[in-house]
Amino acid sequence: MSTLEKVYELILKVKKGAVKTEELKPEAALTEDLKLDSLGLMELLVLTEEAFGLKISKDDALAVKTVAQVVAYLESRGVA
Amino acid sequence: MPDNRYRIRPVTSLSEAAEVPGLFRAIYGDAFPVQYVYDATLLMAELSAGRLAASLAFDQAGTPLGYVSAFKCAPNPLLWEGGNLLVRPGCGGDDLAWLLLQHYLEPENLPYLKGDGIFSESVCHHYFTQVGCAKTGFSDCALMLDQMDGASFREHAPETERVACLLQFYEQSDPLEACYLPEPYADILHRLARSLRPRVLLPGAAALPGSGTTVWSDHWYADAGMWRVSISSIGSGWGEFLDELLAQAAQRRVVSLQLILSAGMPYVGEAVQLMRQRGFFFGGLFPRWFGADGIMLQQVLVKETDYGQIKLYTAEARELLAFIRAEREQTQNKGEQQ
Numbered sequence: 001m002s003t004l005e006k007v008y009e010l011i012l013k014v015k016k017g018a019v020k021t022e023e024l025k026p027e028a029a030l031t032e033d034l035k036l037d038s039l040g041l042m043e044l045l046v047l048t049e050e051a052f053g054l055k056i057s058k059d060d061a062l063a064v065k066t067v068a069q070v071v072a073y074l075e076s077r078g079v080a
Numbered sequence: 081m082p083d084n085r086y087r088i089r090p091v092t093s094l095s096e097a098a099e100v101p102g103l104f105r106a107i108y109g110d111a112f113p114v115q116y117v118y119d120a121t122l123l124m125a126e127l128s129a130g131r132l133a134a135s136l137a138f139d140q141a142g143t144p145l146g147y148v149s150a151f152k153c154a155p156n157p158l159l160w161e162g163g164n165l166l167v168r169p170g171c172g173g174d175d176l177a178w179l180l181l182q183h184y185l186e187p188e189n190l191p192y193l194k195g196d197g198i199f200s201e202s203v204c205h206h207y208f209t210q211v212g213c214a215k216t217g218f219s220d221c222a223l224m225l226d227q228m229d230g231a232s233f234r235e236h237a238p239e240t241e242r243v244a245c246l247l248q249f250y251e252q253s254d255p256l257e258a259c260y261l262p263e264p265y266a267d268i269l270h271r272l273a274r275s276l277r278p279r280v281l282l283p284g285a286a287a288l289p290g291s292g293t294t295v296w297s298d299h300w301y302a303d304a305g306m307w308r309v310s311i312s313s314i315g316s317g318w319g320e321f322l323d324e325l326l327a328q329a330a331q332r333r334v335v336s337l338q339l340i341l342s343a344g345m346p347y348v349g350e351a352v353q354l355m356r357q358r359g360f361f362f363g364g365l366f367p368r369w370f371g372a373d374g375i376m377l378q379q380v381l382v383k384e385t386d387y388g389q390i391k392l393y394t395a396e397a398r399e400l401l402a403f404i405r406a407e408r409e410q411t412q413n414k415g416e417q418q
Binding site: 038043 | 167175206
């Protein structure tokens, strides 16, 4: 499974059925398009840390705004 | 880079305080259990008395979007609780809540520049406050099972009837008083204290006083069914005191009963022993609660705890919950055998 697919999976988990698979696109904005509120974003952060075995700083977490940016960030941290 | 989208500034005037009730009504209706947030005059009185420090967040057009505060509720007047953070629904959903969370950590936002510490009682049906505090340097210190009524959350409602809270603490001054440890909790208390400032930890194995009066204060949160009792010293008849307290708790239909013992008492070990015999189990460390640290023991009455719904971010918090569960089973079994 690619990093992008793993991130999609985590978003689906956080949204608990409130987002459709076809809405998941790399360019999708986490808040505007996927409607993740502050609690949802924090849950995604926690699940991402668990899934990829890393710690994400608050500044890095605030900097990513789209799915593609999440993937790029993870890949910059050495996640294959 | 400075964030120019919002202005976060302390509430200093009646006209600013008048913006607060509308924000709370937007989320809680009239059900928020703190009355002064609905009355600008009362809110200003709390601010003037030095019991509250509150800030509002505005957008560029001057519309109030969020609120955060720090307030006093511990016996130690140099301790602040941060909380009552809210963001108007649909506004600033990305990071305003995070900015507000960090805002109350800045000492200049509190009336006294230097306190002993600031703590958060972070709800455990989501991660937001817990993660924010953990990533800002707070330490996980205590876990209060079933502390809040789930029905009080209109937004982000939990899936359980009750909500646990995690006490997270940020220490701002060096502790001067020794912390006496009851033998059954010595290891876990050592671990909890490890991430705080250095403190003197000693065995609390002295005998309970045979005379004098128990000195205590309490907060009864009727809507939440939570009774918190702070014991700053113990006199004669500690067992009888506990029996009377449990009888009153049953009468009040308390769900979450929390007793915080001053760890400045060298006889805290014997005090804990009598509590465990009556079904109390470990809750954690309340740093600097009395000036000296506090050790919290708890009982959950009436309800069964749904452990599976307690979300904990750090390994330390999960380890604390595991200890609490084991200790609870042990003390309950003991109670059943007697």
